Every structure is written in structure tokens, then in C-alpha cells.
Amino acid sequence: MAALTLFLLVSAALSQPSSASGTGTCKCVPTDSCWPPVSAWESLNTTISGQLIDVQPIAISCYAGPLFNNETCATVNSEWKKCAWQANHPAGQCQDTGDLTCPPVTPLDINGQNCTLGNNPVYAVNATSPEHVAAGIKFAAEHNIRLTVKTTGHDFLRRNQGFGSLEIWMRYHRTGIDFQETYKSCSGCVDPRWTGGSAIRIGGGYQWSDVFAVAKANNVIIVGGGAPSIGANGGWSQGGGYGAAAQQHGIGADQLLEAEVALADGSVITANACQNIDIYTAIRGGGPSTYGVVLSAIFKTHPMCTAVQQRFSIPYTASTRSKFLDAVAVVYSSAPDLLDAGFTLSGFWSQANASLVGSAPSGYSINTYAMNKTVAEGQADFAPVLEKLSTLGFNKGSFY
Template sequence: MLYRKVATVLFLSDLIQSTLEECRCIPEQPCWPSAVEWEAFNRTVNGRLLANIPVAISCYKGPLQNAPECASISKQYSNNSFQQTFPVGYSYPLQPDCPLIPFGEKTVSRCGLGAAPGYTVNATEIEHVQSAVSWAKSANIRFVVRDTGHDLLGRSMGYGSLQVWIRYLRQGIEYHSQFDYSALEKSATAWNGSAFTIRGGYTWSDVYAEAAKRDSIVAGGGTPSVGCLGGWMQGGGHGPATHDFGLGADNVLSAKVVLANGTLVAASPVENKDLFFAIRGGGPGTYGVVVQTTVKAHPTRKVLAQTLAIASLSGNTSSFLESLADFYQALPGLAESGWSGYGQWTTAAAVPFVANFTTAYAHTFANFKQTRGEAKRAFDLVIAKLAAKNGSDLFVSMSYTETPDYAAFYSKFSGVEPPAGTYGATSGRFLDEKALLFNRSTLMEALKTVAGTPKQQTTNIVEMFGAPYGHIGIDGQSHPTSGVNPAWREMIVHHIVARSWTQDTDSNTIERIQKDITYGKGGALKKLAPKTGGYMNENDRLDPDWRHDFYGSHYEKLLSIKRHYDPADVLFCPTCVGSDRWEVKESGQLCRAHY
């Protein structure tokens, strides 16, 4: 009798556990769809189903080894646009599951998909997207969304998953000289200007070309190959025009979205308002698949660009950081005068960074509003401090260039593709005026920490948008339909700190680098600005405080929207809203979390 009671308890325990586990099926399990089932599904998407293979597999011994193809891949491997032509090509891979090797190399034998999806639907019609998400739900397999794969956090990856790829879902870019705003005219996003409707997986280079033809500015990304509809826009989205025209998410007027149940819906201030709120900055890949957006277009303007380079002549890192602190503390005033832009600095570059110097800062800033004289005067105070050390402790170089319109500015000073295929860890933090101005000693402490040691070769990036003095702040007051982290509205700078490694770096070293970024350097930035947060698209995928840091006070509202539109959690990506209900096992399988 005792045995029966124990057995019954154990049986019920196992039954309850299996019910609670609710794991997605993976290839090793009997529940994984059979080849016959995959083929039947392929017919529903008009033969657009792909069995994924690694980008560099032609360099490895085996049936797919091919010397000419390997040579071609080797030449282009670090090119973002090239990586994006592959369903599992990534700008920032998380780990080297099939690293690029010289053809015939025998010492490296591993080449697999790793955490990349096993199958891809190369969608060219919205119906393909609908079929893919519906089938993934019915088959109980993990489902991920990919536009260009330009993602630091691995949100379009997932072992044993079906991926929908919208890169080739391209049904036109339509210009509206005056958009039909009859439905929106009484809403918070009322707009009486021009617009572009982007139907499918276009990149910003595609849209910028159309905008230039019409003397327009679209507030898109700084990197040309970034997709318009995916993580960039849904995560907030910034670029060279952000200070004056707002975040990408704030420029969205309406959208079309495929939901987790396969239905296509409109999202706007008057249709599915909560979904509209969520996709405008509340994170990608979790509420639905955005397949179309209409965004604002602004009349083009002349742009004044300033390039500034500061380098240490003496090699005295402390003195360099003191001068850098002077510059950081000047940023709120520069933002108020209309300046914004991107900078980068390091105290130990592997190769010369500015001229022949390895300890240096360089930026390109832009001003869309002020005259050359007015804009230059805003720099007078900080330049005077730097000039006092020029030629002795510092090398300082500065120049101004006027461009006739935004297209000319972007072509000359932005639009640069960073190398693809690099491995690293990143953390980012919004620095508001309090963080920059309230306590110089705390600022200096943070700068010293994020500078790192010479051996670490740390890179720091300064993204200066001056939100309270530009359109990010204005939109925050007048656009309650935006789901972006409210900390965006008060930031002056988004500061990014990063360290990298190679495909040959051992796992223990990688773990130490990641911990240094998360808790050491990232921790120093949090200490400097404890109540802000950071831009989710350029941040630490292992941030333990990601709910607050990426979403701020909007998280609970966004979570309720997620529950409404995707109650079964068909859509999942790491650090996305609702992802805390799931965990990835050592096997790669996605299962419900039990904390």
C-alpha cells in the first residue's frame, strides 16, 4: 500500500512537472516535425522554406566544401551587407559555431549552426509570414523573426527554431506628399506633412535614396544596412537626424502587424492603440511581426558638420581623462545649441586611432539649425580649455564643413558600415544632466573605470542626442503613444562601453570579459546614472536589470499588451518583453522558467 501511494505521488509529480515545463520541441525529440510534415508546410509557403547552413561551411571538409566559394566568402565575410544575404549571417555572432577558416585548414573541425535557427521561411508575401507563425504555433517549435540580423543581443537566434526572414518581403516604398491624416488628425500623433510607407524588409539605404529624390529627411539609422521595420524601429531607433526630428519609433504614423495567431492587423492611434504603443519603442520580436510602416518625412535642410579629434601627446591617461571630463560636462550646453552626433574614444587602441595616437577621442557632430557663427560659439568654452593644452599635453584638431542638404551630409559623414562578424560584450547607459554635471569626481571615477587597462583595449562610444533640447524631449511630452523607455526623454548621452575577443579566445577568458562589462564597467555607468537605463538595441544581453534598464516604467504596461496579443508566448526573444517566463536549457531547448 505504501508503495502504491509513493508511486502515485511520483506519477502525479511527473505529470504536473511535464505540464508546467511546456518546452518547445527540438530536433532530438519525437515531437519534432517529420520530414513529411516539413515538406507539407513548405508547400503552404510556396516552396520558400530553407534548411539553414552556416555561412562559412564551404571552407570545411565535407560534401559542401568548395574552394572558389570559400575564397569569395573570405573576401566578404566582414561586410554587413554580405552577411545579410544569408539567413544565418550575423553582424555580431554570439559564438563561433562555424568560424571562417582558410580553405583546407585541418586544425579546426567544428562547423555547425549552434544557436542559429534550423529552418527559415524566406518570405516574399505577407501570407508567408502568416503561415510561418501559425505553423510554428501548431508544431510547438520556437519561432524567431529576422530582418537583417544586425543585432547585438542575439534576438533573432534560437536553437531548433523556425525563422521568418522578411529581407525579401519587398512590396514597394511609397511617397505621400501629403498623407491622408483624416483618421489621425485629432490624435496625439497628428501630422500635416509628407510620409513614406515602407512595405517590407527594406534597409535605410533604400529609403534614404527615395528621400533624397524628394528633398526629404527621414529619421532613420546611422548604418545604411540596418533594416527599417525590425529591432531598430521597434527598439527606439536613432540616427544622425534624431536630435532634430526624433527617434525612429516616434516617427511611425501607422503599421501593419502579423499577430501570433497569424492574423494581419493595422496599428495606429485609432486602431489597436495598445499594439501601436508597444511596437513604437517597446521592443521587437514579441508582440507580432511588423511587415509595414508609414513614417514621417521632413523637408531637407542645410547641415553644419564639425569634426573634432583629441589625442594624448604625453601618454598621460589621467590628464587625457580630465580633458575628456571637461568635454563631457560641456555636452548639455552643446545640445542646447543644437549640436548632436557620435564620438568614440579609447586609451589603448590596438592600432593608431587618431593620427599616430592610441589614446584619443574623435567625433562628428551636426547642427541643423544655427548659423556657422552661432554654432561655433557654443564650442568656445570647451575648446578654450582644450587649446590651453594643445601642443603640450594634447593634440587637438577641429574643422567645420557645411553641406547643402541632409543627403550630402549623410553621404560624407555618416553611412559607414562597421565590420561584421566581430565578437564582444557591450554595455550602455543613458547619462542625463545630473550624471554629467552634478559630481565631477563621480564622473571621473566612471571614466577611469570604463577606460580599462591597456591590455583590455576597451572602446567607448558617445552617442549625443541631448533629448531635453531636441525632438526626443518634445515627442515625450506630446506623444503618449510611444512605448520607448521614458529615460530616453531626459538623456544627454548614451554611453557605450565594449570589449572584444577573437574566435580563438577560450571560454574562461570570454566569461571574464563579459563579467567585467556587466558588473565592472557597466556597473560604473550605473553608479554614475543609477535611475536612468539604456538603449536596448545597444546594450548588455546579460544585464540582470534589463526590465528596468531597457523598458523603464513602461514594462508592466508592455507586458499586459504582450499577454493580450500573444497569450501563448509564440513569440520569444532574449530580454524582450515577456521573455522572463522562459529559459534556455543547456541543450538549447526553450522551456518555461520556474523561479
């Protein structure tokens, strides 16, 4: 357990608030005298073969200044709400948490607007190899700089951000997605829970959509994120991970057989049921970006099966507030029966005109899946729920 304790301490130190001086456990930020000079950043850039990015706010082209550009700003405005587009930027975020420090504005509105990096990283290592990751970790430790890790920017809690940080950007760290007819541990580990079982090795910053395609091509299923744009090896699996087949096969934490992890000292280890068991335990639900940077991971796969899906969205309006809440209560109180019937349940609250993600109307949506059921069986399981919703005035015609 000694290693785990060490990394918890490292993590606590990394999350200390910054001070003006950057001394002690407080991290250096760009306004501090301890912030590395340009030459140090240039040296890091050379070490990582030119993969260092001087991060700018995504919408900076919409503001007066040297980077103002009408055409780029128009693209920013049209693409802003797309998660996939945001994921292509080291400072991109999928969710609006109301803390934008450089929102997209039309060029005509620039007067009086400020655009700052906010909590986005100052620099990002666009890592494409374990050496890049290790160099970034080492540089941040040597210069007492806050270190952040990001793959897709889906995190609701903004755990991929840090004021004045150096980011390890994992989006393009990709060494392939390989199906294994039988799980092959890199360290020769024989895991008694998965003897002879099949698996997929995910080599880096892939999204679940990439992994689902490989699973389908090999006639297996894998428990993955409900949104295919979520990263497979980042916050989803390290936060527990819920997905369509979780009721049948367990959550993401139950699927992870092995991971290659870069630790706070820059070393790379293999964690599985046979070795580095404390790290293996911690990265299966203990929270992302805390114990190390996951470079690759091997997940269980399961035999292909049929699945049924039921989804509907209950609209919210101020005038139907009371009925809306009653309808949500119907869904919540039906959950135990639906789970017993083998459904996974995912609920989404949405607010119209949210500035960053999608454009769903205000309301509550539910998305459910069950494996190895016929459509008729699924409909029978859902009939009591839909009947209760119907008595409240919500039916097929009113769902969105």
C-alpha cells in the same frame, strides 16, 4: 490592454529555454522526438512556394565535409566583415559578440575545427508576402518551435537568433517605399498630431539607405538610423530609434504613424493612433520581435533643411589610457551643452581586429549632427570641446 497582455505572455513562452523533451512550454529542438519530420517541412515549403531555406553556417564551405569548397571559402573570408554581405544571409550578423560557432578559417586550418549552427535558425522562411509570414508563424506555433525574426542582422543583443528556431527572414519582403504628400492611413485614421503632414510608407525589409534616397528625391528628411544599413521597420524603430535629426524632430518612436503587423495568431492588423492602440504603443520602443512581425510602416517626414556634421575618433593605446579616459570624459561632460545647442550625439567604442564588423582602430568615436545651422555656428558650438581635447594632446592630427 487585453491584447497586449496576451502578446507579452506569448513572448514569454517563446523565450523559454529548450528542454530535451520539448514538452510543456519548452520548445522542440532538432534532437527532440517532437521536432517535425522532413515531410512537415516539405509541406511548409510547398505552402510558401518554395521559400523555405535549410540554413547552413555561413562559413561551412571552409570546413571538411560535403559543403567544403575552396572558392566559396575564399569569398567568405574576404567578405566576412561587411555588414551588407552578412545581411544577405539568413544567418548573417553585423556584429561580433564573441559567440561564433563557425568562424571563417582558411582551408588550410580545417583540422580539428568544428562548425555548428549554434544559435542560428535551423530553417528560415524567406518571406516575400504576408502569407509567407503568417504560414511561418502558424507552423512554429503548431509544432512548438522557437520563432525568430530577422531583417539585417544588426542587432547587438542577437535578438534575431534562437537555438533550434524557425526564422521569419524579412530582408526580401518588399512592397515598395512610397512618399505621401499628406499622410494616408490604410484604415482612414485621422491622427491629430500629423494633420496635413507628409509621410513615407516603407513596405517591408528595407534599409535606411533605401528610404533616405526616396526622402531626398521628394525634398524631405526623415529621422532614420545613424548607419544607413540598419533596417527601417525592425529593431531600430521598435527599440526607440535614434538618428541624425532626432534632436530636431524626436526619436524613431515619435515618427511612426502606423504599422501593418502580423500577430502571433497569424492575423494581420493595422495599428495606429485610432485602432489597436496597445500594439501601436508597444512597437514604438517596447522592443522588437515581441508583439508581432512588422510588415510595413508609415513614418513622418519633415521639410528639407541644411545640416552640419562634426565627427572625430579618439585613439586608444595602453600607454595613453589615462589621457584617453579623460578625453572621453570631456566628450561626455560636454553632452548637455551640445544637446542644448541642437546636436544629436552618437558615440562608438571600437576594438581593433574585431572579427565581424569593420576594421576601425581601438578607440572612441563621436558623430554629431545639427539641423538648420551654418558651419560657422557648428564650429563655434564645438570650439570649447575641441580646445579641452587639445590640452589633453588630442587634436585634428591625432584623431583617426
